[in-house]
Amino acid sequence: MMNKPFEYFAPKSAGEAVSLLKKHGSSARLLAGGQSLVPLMNLGLAAPRQIIDLTRIKKKKDPLSYVTANNDSLMIGSMTTHSEVERSRLIRKHCLILSETAATIADVQVRNRGTIGGSVCHADPAGDYLAPLVAIDAEFRAINSRMKGRTISADKFFRDMFTTALKQDELLTEIRVPRQNRPRRGSAYVKHKYVEGGFAIVGAAAVVSLNKDGSCDRVSVVLSGVRATPLRLGEIEKRFHGKSLDERAIEEAGQLAYEEVREPLSDIHATSDYRREMSRIYTKRAIRLAAARAGARETKKTEEG
Numbered sequence: 214m215m216n217k218p219f220e221y222f223a224p225k226s227a228g229e230a231v232s233l234l235k236k237h238g239s240s241a242r243l244l245a246g247g248q249s250l251v252p253l254m255n256l257g258l259a260a261p262r263q264i265i266d267l268t269r270i271k272k273k274k275d276p277l278s279y280v281t282a283n284n285d286s287l288m289i290g291s292m293t294t295h296s297e298v299e300r301s302r303l304i305r306k307h308c309l310i311l312s313e314t315a316a317t318i319a320d321v322q323v324r325n326r327g328t329i330g331g332s333v334c335h336a337d338p339a340g341d342y343l344a345p346l347v348a349i350d351a352e353f354r355a356i357n358s359r360m361k362g363r364t365i366s367a368d369k370f371f372r373d374m375f376t377t378a379l380k381q382d383e384l385l386t387e388i389r390v391p392r393q394n395r396p397r398r399g400s401a402y403v404k405h406k407y408v409e410g411g412f413a414i415v416g417a418a419a420v421v422s423l424n425k426d427g428s429c430d431r432v433s434v435v436l437s438g439v440r441a442t443p444l445r446l447g448e449i450e451k452r453f454h455g456k457s458l459d460e461r462a463i464e465e466a467g468q469l470a471y472e473e474v475r476e477p478l479s480d481i482h483a484t485s486d487y488r489r490e491m492s493r494i495y496t497k498r499a500i501r502l503a504a505a506r507a508g509a510r511e512t513k514k515t516e517e518g
């Protein structure tokens with residue numbers, strides 16, 4: 214399909230980009246890596262009249278692509294590509310779950326162009342970053358056309374399928390994630406896909422914190438691909454506080470996931486029943502891996518996984 218004509222803007226600063234957003238209103242779209250927006254335009258599912266390309270924003274003066282750290286958090290610029298997230302030493306050291314997640318996205322060509330900011334703003338229910346970012350309590354920094362900044366927690370950022378809490382004149386500038394490399398804490402992201410690099414049919418992110426005696430202090434599990442927005446499995450969080458995360462507990466967690474997911478999405482890729490069953494299996498796999506990384510005594514894998 215031929216794209217409808219559009220005006221092209223290449224702002225040199227984030228301020229210029231948000232002014233253009235304000236000026237052109239809802240007919241304008243920001244362009245980051247183009248790995249979701251351009252396919253939508255090619256399919257005729259999006260027809261912006263103005264494209265505001267973020268790739269020309271001056272990297273030295275007004276960077277949107279970076280990874281830095283302070284004592285508590287990592288700060289990741291919204292234009293950081295999936296490949297950069299995958300390879301960043303800081304991310305590998307302090308937030309392994311994110312580099313692990315980036316490595317599962319598509320293929321190397323998509324990972325070299327696609328950005329973490331574009332991915333969360335696109336808010337595809339099957340997007341890989343969504344569940345891990347909610348599970349690790351990430352925060353999103355945005356600026357508006359008056360250059361006023363605000364912070365939105367990951368829990369509140371994803372509003373609906375392909376819909377976020379960002380306002381029309383807002384630009385996502387940064388994602389902040391608490392450092393994960395604490396003693397006795399482990400996290401993991403696992404996804405069920407049909408082909409290598411394919412979108413998640415179900416993705417499961419787990420973060421496990423253990424007490425000194427080896428019992429569970431906190432376990433967070435968030436699923437993607439099952440609802441319009443990432444699904445936090447609250448029952449699992451409540452049930453295992455202070456308990457041992459042995460194989461019996463992990464089996465129980467899988468069953469809780471199955472029950473909490475109830476009527477997941479159904480589409481040409483997978484039925485509701487199938488996604489429900491995969492939620493059970495991948496919840497167990499994510500908890501098992503996160504618990505092992507937190508230093509839990511080895512849990513034995515059942516036949517089903």
Ligand SMILES: Cc1cc2nc3c(=O)[nH]c(=O)nc-3n(C[C@H](O)[C@H](O)[C@H](O)COP(=O)(O)OP(=O)(O)OC[C@H]3O[C@@H](n4cnc5c(N)ncnc54)[C@H](O)[C@@H]3O)c2cc1C
Nearest residue numbers: 243245246247248249250319327328331332334340341385
């Ligand atoms: C073949 C293929 C396979 C893929 N497989 C996967 C996969 O397995 N898992 C997965 O998670 N993803 C997958 N993707 C999607 C890919 O990860 C995209 O890179 C990502 O969804 C969008 O990032 P982008 O930088 O390309 O954003 P763009 O496509 O440029 O933009 C996406 C949307 O976000 C908005 N936006 C972008 N940046 C900002 C910002 N800073 N502030 C506000 N709004 C902004 C844009 O206006 C647009 O609406 C795949 C894509 C392709 C083409």
